[in-house]
Amino acid sequence: MPKISKLHLYQIGLFVGSLFVWEGLVRAKIADAFFFSMPSSIFLRLAEWLIKGDIYRHLSITFIETLSAFVMGTGLGIGIGLWLALAPKALKVLEPYIKAFNAIPRVVLAPIFTLWFGLGMISKVALGVTLVFFLAFFNTYQGIREVNPVILANARMLGASRSQLLRHVYLPSTAGWIISSLRSSIGFAVVGAVVGEYLGSSAGLGYLIAQAEGVFDTTGVFAGMTLLVVFVLILDSVVNQVERHILAWRPSGT
Amino acid sequence: MTNPNKSAVQLEGITVRFGDYTAVENVSFEVGEGEFVAIVGPTGCGKSTLLSVVAGLLLPTSGEIRTFNEATKGLNRWVGYLFQQDALLPWKTALDNVAIGLIFRQVPTQEARQQAQEWLAKVGLKGFENYYPHQLSGGMKKRVGLAQILILNPKILLMDEPFSALDVQTRNLMENELLRLWQEDRKSVLFVTHDLEEAVALTDRVLVLSAGPASKLMGEFTIPLSRPRDVAEIRLTDKFLEIHREIWHILRGEVLKSYAQNF
Numbered sequence: 001m002p003k004i005s006k007l008h009l010y011q012i013g014l015f016v017g018s019l020f021v022w023e024g025l026v027r028a029k030i031a032d033a034f035f036f037s038m039p040s041s042i043f044l045r046l047a048e049w050l051i052k053g054d055i056y057r058h059l060s061i062t063f064i065e066t067l068s069a070f071v072m073g074t075g076l077g078i079g080i081g082l083w084l085a086l087a088p089k090a091l092k093v094l095e096p097y098i099k100a101f102n103a104i105p106r107v108v109l110a111p112i113f114t115l116w117f118g119l120g121m122i123s124k125v126a127l128g129v130t131l132v133f134f135l136a137f138f139n140t141y142q143g144i145r146e147v148n149p150v151i152l153a154n155a156r157m158l159g160a161s162r163s164q165l166l167r168h169v170y171l172p173s174t175a176g177w178i179i180s181s182l183r184s185s186i187g188f189a190v191v192g193a194v195v196g197e198y199l200g201s202s203a204g205l206g207y208l209i210a211q212a213e214g215v216f217d218t219t220g221v222f223a224g225m226t227l228l229v230v231f232v233l234i235l236d237s238v239v240n241q242v243e244r245h246i247l248a249w250r251p252s253g254t
Numbered sequence: 255m256t257n258p259n260k261s262a263v264q265l266e267g268i269t270v271r272f273g274d275y276t277a278v279e280n281v282s283f284e285v286g287e288g289e290f291v292a293i294v295g296p297t298g299c300g301k302s303t304l305l306s307v308v309a310g311l312l313l314p315t316s317g318e319i320r321t322f323n324e325a326t327k328g329l330n331r332w333v334g335y336l337f338q339q340d341a342l343l344p345w346k347t348a349l350d351n352v353a354i355g356l357i358f359r360q361v362p363t364q365e366a367r368q369q370a371q372e373w374l375a376k377v378g379l380k381g382f383e384n385y386y387p388h389q390l391s392g393g394m395k396k397r398v399g400l401a402q403i404l405i406l407n408p409k410i411l412l413m414d415e416p417f418s419a420l421d422v423q424t425r426n427l428m429e430n431e432l433l434r435l436w437q438e439d440r441k442s443v444l445f446v447t448h449d450l451e452e453a454v455a456l457t458d459r460v461l462v463l464s465a466g467p468a469s470k471l472m473g474e475f476t477i478p479l480s481r482p483r484d485v486a487e488i489r490l491t492d493k494f495l496e497i498h499r500e501i502w503h504i505l506r507g508e509v510l511k512s513y514a515q516n517f
Binding site: 150151153154155156157158159160161164168169172173175249250251 | 309311329331333334335337339340341342343344345346354355357358359386388389402403406
């Protein structure tokens with residue numbers, strides 16, 4: 001235990017130290033507050049937001065968009081990944097299309113989605129889904145492809161049907177891949193939501209940051225970014241808990 | 255039940271090619287009911303290939319497999335296959351690994367676990383029910399693997415160098431254990447190994463396969479040693495040494511050939 005607390009001490013020290021340097025540089029007029037703002041003003045701004053309460057609406061909207069994109073994107077990705085990994089013929093037909101879609105930089109789709117689905121949440125969710133889908137898809141596909149052939153042969157010899165193979169061999173074996181994709185997926189879902197909001201919306205964290213940028217309010221931009229970081233860290237720790245629960249069979253330390 | 259004169263598995267003219275490479279060529283032999291047969295041969299001689307063919311995991315290029323006088327197509331439902339590598343499901347406990355074959359056969363979970371518990375005790379792993387494979391030693395994993403197969407009561411056991419990764423002491427222990435379990439209901443066993451001593455100590459008959467590619471059957475030896483046997487003690491008897499020398503005489507040439515090709 002003492003070892004861990006020491007590590008934490010270093011981590012906190014680094015954080016506090018860099019904040020002090022930042023604050024000091026701006027206060028000493030070496031860095032311009034207009035461009036760099038200051039930790040103290042950012043903190044005050046955050047406090048102001050949290051007290052005024054307006055921020056919760058933005059947060060909840062971004063949260064709903066993120067969650068919807070995450071659930072739909074991973075659901076579709078895992079489903080289609082499983083299907084194509086186990087149906088090589090369908091894969092051969094669809095492969096060039098998947099590659100082509102994946103080659104599109106997703107940001108350029110945002111205006112199109114806004115045209116199609118309007119300025120509301122749906123266009124943001126759609127953008128998030130296109131980001132999350134491929135990640136979940138490729139990881140699931142790869143996971144299925146790398147199932148240990150001996151374990152597979154053994155399960156078949158023990159009489160497993162196709163659906164039993166899926167449930168007892170393919171899925172648990174792929175779980176590691178899928179879960180590791182979930183962690184990056186949550187990040188991508190946030191990116192989809194925030195970038196969508198940033199490019200055109202009337203609410204959400206991305207909107208907040210875009211608004212602040214529009215009036216050169218650096219403090220507002222940094223405060224928005226801070227909220228975003230905390231937001232992603234919380235989601236990440238939730239996924240981490242789920243991972244531990246599902247992968248309990250693995251040797252610890254790997 | 256036991257009748258070595260009645261055939262359990264029959265291979266006829268089995269040839270397996272992978273592209274241009276011929277693994278085994280025109281191999282024919284039989285394993286009788288309740289008979290314990292070993293295939294020995296140098297590494298890379300296609301021993302495992304033959305087992306995969308009997309299991310139905312691999313389709314031979316030509317030739318036919320008959321199991322209890324019926325042509326075998328697809329997976330061979332009569333056999334249990336103990337693989338050389340670890341084949342346990344790493345995400346299931348020892349108990350659930352043993353129960354899984356019954357679960358696949360729609361046996362209710364409660365009952366499957368009950369039987370699995372009995373089988374774990376039979377292979378000497380009482381108390382290890384809730385261990386995951388990575389928490390078990392190599393020998394223990396083999397025991398779980400054995401229980402996983404025997405719980406389904408297959409008529410024929412295929413074993414692919416099952417003990418080759420174990421240390422010598424554990425290995426002798428496992429071999430005796432296998433003989434003890436086999437003695438109970440005398441399944442037909444086809445046991446592949448590169449270890450001639452192991453083959454002679456365990457089996458009724460030893461088949462010698464030539465060095466690959468295009469391995470052929472080189473010879474067939476009946477082992478006139480009485481049962482029950484203790485694998486460690488029987489190795490010291492004159493009879494054992496005599497038959498061992500006789501088979502080694504043929505096998506040695508093949509091993510040297512295999513070395514010459516590979517090194």
